[in-house]
Structures are given as C-alpha cells and as structure tokens.
Amino acid sequence: MSKVLVSDPIDQAGIDILSQVATVDVKTNLKPEELISIIGEYDALMIRSGTRVTQEIIEAGTNLKIIGRAGVGVDNVHVPTATRHGIVVVNSPEGNTIAAAEHAIAMMLALSRHIPDANASVKRGEWDRKTFVGTEVYKKTLGIVGLGKIGSHVAAVAKAMGMKLLAFDPFISTERAEQIGCQLVDMDLLAQQADYITLHIPKTPETTHLINAELLAKMKPNARIINCARGGIIDEDALANALKSGQIIGAAIDVFESEPLGESKLRDIGKEIILTPHLGASTAEAQVNVAIDVAEQIRDVLLGLPARSAVNIPGLGPDVLEELKPYMQLAETLGKLVGQLAGGRVELLNIRLQGELATNTSQPLVIASLKGLLHQALRERVNYVNASIEAKERGIRVIETRDASIRDYSGSLHLEATGNLGTHAVTGVLLGDSEIHLTNIDGFPINVPPSQHMLFTLHRDMPGIIGKLGSLLGSFNVNIASMQVGRKIVRGDAVMTLSLDDPLPDGILAEIIKVPGIRDAYTVTL
Ligand SMILES: NC(=O)c1ccc[n+]([C@@H]2O[C@H](COP(=O)([O-])OP(=O)(O)OC[C@H]3O[C@@H](n4cnc5c(N)ncnc54)[C@H](O)[C@@H]3O)[C@@H](O)[C@H]2O)c1
Numbered sequence: 232m233s234k235v236l237v238s239d240p241i242d243q244a245g246i247d248i249l250s251q252v253a254t255v256d257v258k259t260n261l262k263p264e265e266l267i268s269i270i271g272e273y274d275a276l277m278i279r280s281g282t283r284v285t286q287e288i289i290e291a292g293t294n295l296k297i298i299g300r301a302g303v304g305v306d307n308v309h310v311p312t313a314t315r316h317g318i319v320v321v322n323s324p325e326g327n328t329i330a331a332a333e334h335a336i337a338m339m340l341a342l343s344r345h346i347p348d349a350n351a352s353v354k355r356g357e358w359d360r361k362t363f364v365g366t367e368v369y370k371k372t373l374g375i376v377g378l379g380k381i382g383s384h385v386a387a388v389a390k391a392m393g394m395k396l397l398a399f400d401p402f403i404s405t406e407r408a409e410q411i412g413c414q415l416v417d418m419d420l421l422a423q424q425a426d427y428i429t430l431h432i433p434k435t436p437e438t439t440h441l442i443n444a445e446l447l448a449k450m451k452p453n454a455r456i457i458n459c460a461r462g463g464i465i466d467e468d469a470l471a472n473a474l475k476s477g478q479i480i481g482a483a484i485d486v487f488e489s490e491p492l493g494e495s496k497l498r499d500i501g502k503e504i505i506l507t508p509h510l511g512a513s514t515a516e517a518q519v520n521v522a523i524d525v526a527e528q529i530r531d532v533l534l535g536l537p538a539r540s541a542v543n544i545p546g547l548g549p550d551v552l553e554e555l556k557p558y559m560q561l562a563e564t565l566g567k568l569v570g571q572l573a574g575g576r577v578e579l580l581n582i583r584l585q586g587e588l589a590t591n592t593s594q595p596l597v598i599a600s601l602k603g604l605l606h607q608a609l610r611e612r613v614n615y616v617n618a619s620i621e622a623k624e625r626g627i628r629v630i631e632t633r634d635a636s637i638r639d640y641s642g643s644l645h646l647e648a649t650g651n652l653g654t655h656a657v658t659g660v661l662l663g664d665s666e667i668h669l670t671n672i673d674g675f676p677i678n679v680p681p682s683q684h685m686l687f688t689l690h691r692d693m694p695g696i697i698g699k700l701g702s703l704l705g706s707f708n709v710n711i712a713s714m715q716v717g718r719k720i721v722r723g724d725a726v727m728t729l730s731l732d733d734p735l736p737d738g739i740l741a742e743i744i745k746v747p748g749i750r751d752a753y754t755v756t757l
C-alpha cells in the first residue's frame with residue numbers, strides 16, 4: 232500500500248479520501264531535517280503553506296510521486312526540482328477563492344471602521360465613540376491588483392457595495408475587465424486614484440516589492456492597502472515608514488515576507504494597521520474544498536491516473552483535462568502498445584488526431600502517448616511531468632498531425648512508431664465515454680478492447696492456423712480469453728489478436744514463429 236505524509240493541518244475529509252488507497256501519517260510542525268529524514272518512506276506529500284518543500288527535501292523523497300498543496304500558492308514548493316524528478320505538483324486553484332476574497336473585503340471594512348481596535352477598547356472597559364469614527368467604502372475607488380479568480384470575486388462584491396473599480400493586470404483583456412465592471416489602468420494611475428488598493432497577484436520576480444517606497448509615495452494620503460495575496464509583494468519596511476509618516480492611513484496585511492511573522496516594524500504601528508496570521512483560506516468551507524480537491528488528485532496519481540490541477544504538466548488545465556482524460560488513457564495505452572510492437576529504440580513517433588478528435592488540444596495526448604511509449608524503458612519513472620523531457624533526452628522526434636476527414640469512428644487516435652527494428656502503427660477509439668477499443672494494427676482492421684496480456688501475430692490467412700496456435704498455447708498452459716483476426720483480403724496477410732489470462736512463458740514466442748504460416752509474433756503487457 233502507498234504511504235502519504237500530511238505535514239500541515241488538513242481537513243479530515245481529505246484524510247478520509249487518502250485512506251481509501253494509502254496509509255496516511257499526519258505529522259505536523261516537522262523541522263526541515265526531520266522531514267528530510269523520513270520523506271524517503273513516502274509516495275506522496277500533502278501540505279499547506281506551513282511546509283517549505285525545498286530542493287533537499289524533494290531529493291530525499293526518492294519514492295515521491297506527488298506533492299499536493301491544499302491551497303493555491305505553490306511558492307513554498309521547489310517546483311523545478313520536482314519536475315526534474317518526475318514528481319507531479321498539484322494544487323487546488325479554486326477551493327479557497329471565496330474565502331480569500333471575503334477575507335480581503337473583511338479587512339477593507341475592518342480598516343474603514345477600526346473594528347479590531349474598537350473591539351479591544353470595549354473589552355478593556357472603555358466606551359470611546361470619537362476615536363473610532365470611520366469612513367464608508369460606498370462611492371470610494373478600489374484599485375484591484377490582479378484580476379484573476381480572487382480579484383474578480385472581490386470586484387463583484389465591491390461593486391455591489393457601490394465602489395468604483397480600477398484594476399491593474401497586464402494579462403487580462405480590456406473586454407474581460409469591463410465585463411467584471413473594472414477599468415483597466417496602469418499601476419501608477421491605480422496608485423494615484425485608489426482610496427483602497429487590494430492585492431491579488433502571485434509572488435513572482437516581477438511582483439516582489441511591487442509596492443515599494445516609490446509607489447507608496449504616489450498613493451493618496453488617505454489611502455489604505457490590503458494584502459491577502461503573498462508576503463513580499465509589499466516591501467514591509469517601506470510600508471511601516473509610509474504608515475508612520477502618515478503618507479497613507481491604513482494597511483491590512485494577512486501575508487508576510489517571512490512566516491510566522493517574527494520581529495517586525497509592522498507590529499509597532501497602532502490602529503492604522505491590521506495584521507492577521509495568513510487566514511485568507513481559513514474558513515471551514517475552503518478547508519473542506521481544498522482538502523477534498525487535493526486528496527482526490529493524490530489518490531488518482533497513486534492509482535496511475537492523471538491529476539486535474541497539476542502545475543508542472545504543461546497544457547493540462549482542469550477544463551482541458553476533464554474533457555480529455557479518457558482520451559489520455561487511450562493515448563497512453565496506444566503508446567504502450569506501439570512501443571512494445573516496435574521494440575528496440577524508437578526514433579520517431581507520429582501522432583495523428585483523427586475525425587472529431589482532430590479539433591482537440593493535442594499536447595496532453597502527446598504527453599500521454601510518450602508516457603505510454605517510454606513505459607517499457609522507464610516503468611514508473613516516467614509520468615506526465617517528465618515524459619516530454621525524457622523523450623527529448625532519448626532523441627525521440629514527435630510529429631503531430633490532424634486529419635478530420637478520417638471518420639471510421641467519430642474520433643480516433645493513430646500512433647506510428649519508427650525505430651531501429653522497423654515501423655509499427657496502432658489506432659484506437661473510445662466507445663461510449665471511456666471504453667478503449669483497438670481498431671487497427673499495422674494497417675489491419677480489428678475491433679478489440681485491450682487487455683493486460685496480449686499476443687499479436689502476423690500470419691497468412693489459411694485454414695488450421697488458429698487451431699495450431701491454440702493448441703501450442705494450450706500445451707504451455709496459456710489460457711486464451713478472446714481472439715480476433717484482422718485481414719484486408721481473404722487468404723492474404725492477416726493479424727491475430729489474442730487476449731490472454733496470463734503472461735506468455737519465456738521461450739514460447741520462438742515456438743509460435745515456427746508454426747507454418749506465422750511470420751511474426753509480439754507479446755504486449757498493458
Ligand atoms: N491569504 C491567503 O490565504 C490566500 C488564499 C488564496 C490565495 N492566495 C493568493 O492570492 C493570489 C491570487 O490568487 P488567485 O487564485 O486569484 O490567482 P489567479 O491566478 O486566478 O489570479 C492572479 C492574477 O494575477 C495576475 N498577475 C500575474 N502577474 C501579475 C503582475 N505582474 N501584475 C499584475 N497582475 C498580475 C494574473 O494575470 C491573474 O489574473 C495568489 O498569490 C494566491 O497565492 C492567498
């Protein structure tokens with residue numbers, strides 16, 4: 232049974248899902264050296280923002296197949312190292328969107344009405360109604376930096392509260408911003424015009440210290456800033472100075488350059504600042520959402536299935552994946568089959584998307600085909616993460632083509648592998664929504680579902696040959712589950728496709744090829 236280590240507090244709903252397929256150990260607050268010493272035992276690691284998954288930890292995780300981040304940000308995971316080691320990194324891109332957006336709105340209102348300090352004063356026994364006179368957000372300008380999932384929800388709520396919306400997001404179209412009710416502006420204009428600025432961007436080299444002394448100086452003197460995105464986007468020293476000097480009047484900060492927050496100038500500032508300990512995603516609902524979302528993906532990957540929100544598999548967004556998942560399984564099966572038929576060293580893989588499939592995104596199917604193709608050589612070392620890199624390193628050229636005019640089934644996938652031992656081709660389709668059928672082997676039409684152990688022969692279509700092969704297999708105690716012959720003309724060349732209950736014993740292929748009329752034989756394990 233697989234083993235999963237959960238190293239941050241995760242909702243029980245996620246643990247229950249993982250427990251269906253793995254032994255789950257929950258060990259939180261581990262020191263880096265403790266994690267390094269035990270990570271080698273585990274197939275999967277599930278974390279939140281509390282665990283920093285460094286290069287060293289990943290390298291010590293010699294059995295790791297997946298790192299699951301129960302949340303959005305994967306900046307605490309050294310993703311390039313995970314990719315190099317073929318470890319899938321998944322997150323939950325939407326599970327805590329509402330929670331984070333609502334926290335930002337709560338911070339904005341709490342700042343405007345001095346709620347934390349007013350609350351503290353009443354609890355101290357005071358009744359001071361003068362000090363805590365607030366401001367309304369109605370008709371004020373909110374500058375949203377990052378108009379993605381969280382930024383868009385903040386925009387919708389703020390609009391309903393009667394705020395005017397500006398947004399800075401260089402990757403969003405004007406049309407999209409207008410749909411959300413925001414006017415797209417550059418960062419300087421946003422800083423100059425906004426009464427409130429709220430940050431909803433990832434931390435990247437471009438966004439690190441995006442809010443610095445220079446930008447703070449451009450803000451209105453009565454402006455407030457909210458950061459529920461990532462620590463380090465605001466230069467904390469510059470913010471402390473701007474608040475102390477009265478350059479801006481308020482800040483609400485949930486995330487910090489270094490967490491947990493240690494010694495910090497921000498702690499010394501009075502009622503102008505609200506600090507929360509990275510609580511953006513901390514709602515009961517969000518924690519259930521992210522735990523289920525990520526645990527399901529870990530479960531799928533441990534069962535050999537693709538993950539829907541892998542951050543280090545190019546082209547595999549959740550929408551694409553949902554639609555293509557069955558086709559990826561088809562591609563992987565065909566890749567395994569054609570790789571074993573070709574034998575030896577494959578130099579060229581031709582992938583043709585046919586019929587209705589021709590209009591689909593091909594990249595996930597290419598990745599899945601390569602994963603199948605390389606399985607023989609690399610076994611579980613190859614996965615969706617590293618299949619393209621491994622193929623490139625082995626000098627396998629990939630050609631993708633599309634032919635919408637081939638309509639023998641609504642959509643089919645054709646793989647042709649050329650190597651040092653020759654060329655072989657297979658075609659497959661999905662019947663219903665997910666039932667894989669092989670429809671062509673080396674140009675011969677067939678219609679069989681793949682099975683774990685298969686035998687293919689190339690032979691002359693003539694009386695008695697099936698019986699002779701059946702007897703031979705029987706003499707080796709090999710049970711045939713099903714058999715089908717594919718031929719182009721009667722008594723010409725043909726292929727026989729057999730599904731077997733057991734793997735073929737060593738040495739039997741040489742005997743099969745001796746049967747008169749059989750020219751070649753291939754065993755395949757899928
Ligand atoms: N405080 C918390 O607990 C908490 C919870 C959830 C998410 N987050 C953080 O919130 C942030 C936003 O999350 P999301 O789910 O909305 O992400 P998202 O990917 O949906 O949106 C991010 C947006 O930022 C924009 N962007 C990227 N680089 C930019 C740049 N240089 N300048 C301006 N815009 C830029 C992108 O175009 C995108 O629209 C992330 O940093 C995430 O880690 C924090």
Ligand SMILES: O=C(O)[C@H](O)COP(=O)(O)O
Pocket residue numbers: 279280281301302303304305327509510511512513
């Ligand atoms: O990126 C995220 O999802 C948030 O920062 C939440 O982090 P958390 O899971 O540690 O609360």
